[in-house]
Amino acid sequence: MWLQCTVEVFPIDIAIVCDPNRGGAGDTAANEEESVSQTPAHPELSDVDQSLSSSDAEEQPGNSVQMRFLFERKEHSKLYEKYMIREPEAVLRMILSYLEDKKGKPFGMAVDVGCGTGHSTRILAPYFEKVVGVDISESQIQEAESVISPSNVSYMIAKAEELPFEERSLDLVTASVAAHWFDLDKFSEEVNRVLKPSGCLAMYCLDLQFSLVYKDCSEKLTDVFNEAIYFLSNEYKDELSAISYTRYKNIFDALPFEDKTRVTDIYHKRQISIAALKGFVESLCLYQSYYLADPEAAQEFLQKLQGSLLKNTGESSTDTELEICNSYTCILACPSPKRNKGPGDETL
Numbered sequence: 001m002w003l004q005c006t007v008e009v010f011p012i013d014i015a016i017v018c019d020p021n022r023g024g025a026g027d028t029a030a031n032e033e034e035s036v037s038q039t040p041a042h043p044e045l046s047d048v049d050q051s052l053s054s055s056d057a058e059e060q061p062g063n064s065v066q067m068r069f070l071f072e073r074k075e076h077s078k079l080y081e082k083y084m085i086r087e088p089e090a091v092l093r094m095i096l097s098y099l100e101d102k103k104g105k106p107f108g109m110a111v112d113v114g115c116g117t118g119h120s121t122r123i124l125a126p127y128f129e130k131v132v133g134v135d136i137s138e139s140q141i142q143e144a145e146s147v148i149s150p151s152n153v154s155y156m157i158a159k160a161e162e163l164p165f166e167e168r169s170l171d172l173v174t175a176s177v178a179a180h181w182f183d184l185d186k187f188s189e190e191v192n193r194v195l196k197p198s199g200c201l202a203m204y205c206l207d208l209q210f211s212l213v214y215k216d217c218s219e220k221l222t223d224v225f226n227e228a229i230y231f232l233s234n235e236y237k238d239e240l241s242a243i244s245y246t247r248y249k250n251i252f253d254a255l256p257f258e259d260k261t262r263v264t265d266i267y268h269k270r271q272i273s274i275a276a277l278k279g280f281v282e283s284l285c286l287y288q289s290y291y292l293a294d295p296e297a298a299q300e301f302l303q304k305l306q307g308s309l310l311k312n313t314g315e316s317s318t319d320t321e322l323e324i325c326n327s328y329t330c331i332l333a334c335p336s337p338k339r340n341k342g343p344g345d346e347t348l
Ligand SMILES: C[S@@+](CC[C@H](N)C(=O)[O-])C[C@H]1O[C@@H](n2cnc3c(N)ncnc32)[C@H](O)[C@@H]1O
Pocket: 034, 035, 036, 061, 062, 063, 064, 067, 071, 084, 113, 114, 115, 116, 117, 118, 119, 120, 134, 135, 136, 137, 140, 158, 159, 160, 161, 175, 176, 177, 178, 181, 182, 183
């Protein structure tokens, strides 16, 4: 089945075609994915990090206050590194080709903002001279540093709204499943400051709707899984899960750059075991919010989900492999045209 892959371009619209059965252009090895969402205002969260005073909290940008409680927990960072399902190659190729079109090769320095445990940073390494992953969370950066990285990759703790880079020093800024946490106005200003002329911004996320495929029970499995995600999103509703469901449309509309493109429906499929699928749900902020609010209920929810997946497949082993298909959205932008002349303009 061929599906339309929608591309919203400012100011014109174009469309490209993706085949979800072929996993788009990026049919990579089965790996992991990521999720999106923000913590609801649970009072229980105040137990997580007593060291964060209310005045500290007030200083945090955008949505980062509640997010910090989640991503600053080592348990969450470890789960995230292990189970989060990852973006397809197709997204990476789209970003590289956009950058090549706008700026041309060679590619100097890329910065991955909200890098988490570094997966979205490391995938850039073969294409850039230097890649830096930055994240507001110390726990995420520690986890990133514990993973073996190529020699041109490094990490640092920093906020998206105060990027510690020189003016016009970067070819590419990326944000993978992270931009919805940022103060977009401040982040955009920083992107505009640190990018070289014709340097590019890429922000992408996964959509929280999935298809599961297994023998003749695909429809039932898909319903069970999406209902579970919907339960978490609904019970633990927040603007971030809403953003994921709108596929970054609000971020795209609010992004103050004229030269911008939004590509939706970048489909990808991969194999995943039932155990890893359970781990994926566990690694989501949506689930972590639930867990922090009510650990027993959350664990029961997870067990029930796994039980229901097993029952519907008719299998007894959690190693049973299913196929999971979902889509990604990627916003690409090139903020250069309106900037004043300055260092780096020689590349224009
Ligand atoms: C869902 S994770 C994505 C991690 C990684 N990019 C990936 O694709 O696996 C979102 C990350 O954004 C980080 N983050 C949230 N707000 C931030 C901000 N204002 N500045 C920098 N990082 C931020 C969080 O700490 C978290 O690690």
